[in-house]
Amino acid sequence: MSAISTKNLTKYYGKHKGVSNINLDVKEGEIFGFIGPNGAGKSTTIRMLMQLIKPTSGEISVLNKPLTTEQHTLRNKIGYLPSEINYYKDMTGKQVLEFAARANDIQLKDTSTNQYAELLNFDMSKKVKSYSMGNRKKLGILQTLLHKPKLLILDEPTSGLDPLMQHSFFDLLKELNRSGMTIFFSTHVLSEVEKVCDRVAIIRNGEIIRTSKVSEIQESKKRSIEVQFMESGNLIEKYGLQQMDSAVGFKNGIHYLTVQKEIHNVLKHISQYPIQDISIHKPTLEELFMEYYEKEEGEEQ
Numbered sequence: 001m002s003a004i005s006t007k008n009l010t011k012y013y014g015k016h017k018g019v020s021n022i023n024l025d026v027k028e029g030e031i032f033g034f035i036g037p038n039g040a041g042k043s044t045t046i047r048m049l050m051q052l053i054k055p056t057s058g059e060i061s062v063l064n065k066p067l068t069t070e071q072h073t074l075r076n077k078i079g080y081l082p083s084e085i086n087y088y089k090d091m092t093g094k095q096v097l098e099f100a101a102r103a104n105d106i107q108l109k110d111t112s113t114n115q116y117a118e119l120l121n122f123d124m125s126k127k128v129k130s131y132s133m134g135n136r137k138k139l140g141i142l143q144t145l146l147h148k149p150k151l152l153i154l155d156e157p158t159s160g161l162d163p164l165m166q167h168s169f170f171d172l173l174k175e176l177n178r179s180g181m182t183i184f185f186s187t188h189v190l191s192e193v194e195k196v197c198d199r200v201a202i203i204r205n206g207e208i209i210r211t212s213k214v215s216e217i218q219e220s221k222k223r224s225i226e227v228q229f230m231e232s233g234n235l236i237e238k239y240g241l242q243q244m245d246s247a248v249g250f251k252n253g254i255h256y257l258t259v260q261k262e263i264h265n266v267l268k269h270i271s272q273y274p275i276q277d278i279s280i281h282k283p284t285l286e287e288l289f290m291e292y293y294e295k296e297e298g299e300e301q
């Protein structure tokens with residue numbers, strides 16, 4: 001079953017494109033990453049999923065409810081963390097949470113808040129005005145979990161958290177997911193997707209350029225080759241390296257090639273020339289993502 005499904009979801013702010021033709025299908029039980037650079041359209045998409053802004057066109061269904069009319073009851077089933085949150089500065093973290101719990105008709109003591117706060121090393125007895133950005137984020141995360149939602153929608157949840165906290169936060173996400181929660185979160189940090197997500201959608205300039213399993217991206221047949229020849233200088237033309245990779249690069253004495261297949265032919269070609277050093281490795285997730293972004297950019301020109 002789909003936890004989130006969108007069909008050709010499009011949002012224009014006046015004449016300015018927010019996103020266009022977004023097709024998402026997040027299955028129940030998944031941890032799904034929504035990754036893209038600044039201004040790509042992540043928050044715009046999420047705000048539409050949360051019924052905070054109206055689409056220009058397209059369809060959305062959340063927890064199997066089409067959002068053709070406003071669905072107030074859905075909010076009780078979703079934990080939403082916006083990218084920026086503001087609280088009354090003179091309240092303590094605990095008071096904020098008690099207030100939010102009352103709004104949801106629940107008692108704070110009946111929630112797992114203490115356990116989660118401990119996991120995130122969060123002191124809820126302090127006033128909001130004394131909290132750092134990371135602590136405000138933690139407060140936001142605790143608030144989204146108060147009502148034990150079926151679906152978590154988190155907009156850049158780790159911004160402001162230090163690496164140690166990010167680690168604890170992802171442990172928490174994994175634990176929540178094991179207990180049956182579907183999690184959809186946006187980020188621009190690749191390693192986060194690699195650590196926890198089952199699948200990922202890559203968004204750029206308001207459009208999804210690929211959706212796939214993280215493991216599939218990692219299993220790419222591509223190989224990156226770094227070679228330093230005995231002869232110095234840029235030898236791309238002299239050695240005909242562009243025949244194997246038209247985007248071959250040269251920097252600080254090293255030639256960089258990315259090849260898809262027939263690696264034996266590439267090695268045969270390279271080894272005609274005296275080699276000082278060579279390394280062959282699987283591209284990192286980061287390199288693969290960068291390739292998507294660059295490819296799309298190239299296509300637009």
Ligand SMILES: Nc1ncnc2c1ncn2[C@@H]1O[C@H](COP(=O)(O)OP(=O)(O)OP(=O)(O)O)[C@@H](O)[C@H]1O
Pocket residue numbers: 013016017018019036037038039040041042043044045083188
């Ligand atoms: N309220 C608005 N009015 C006009 N344009 C907007 C508005 N909100 C977003 N946009 C534009 O829509 C596009 C997508 O922005 P959005 O905030 O959704 O991206 P994002 O991926 O969440 O970026 P970031 O990672 O920086 O938060 C951008 O070009 C942005 O300038």
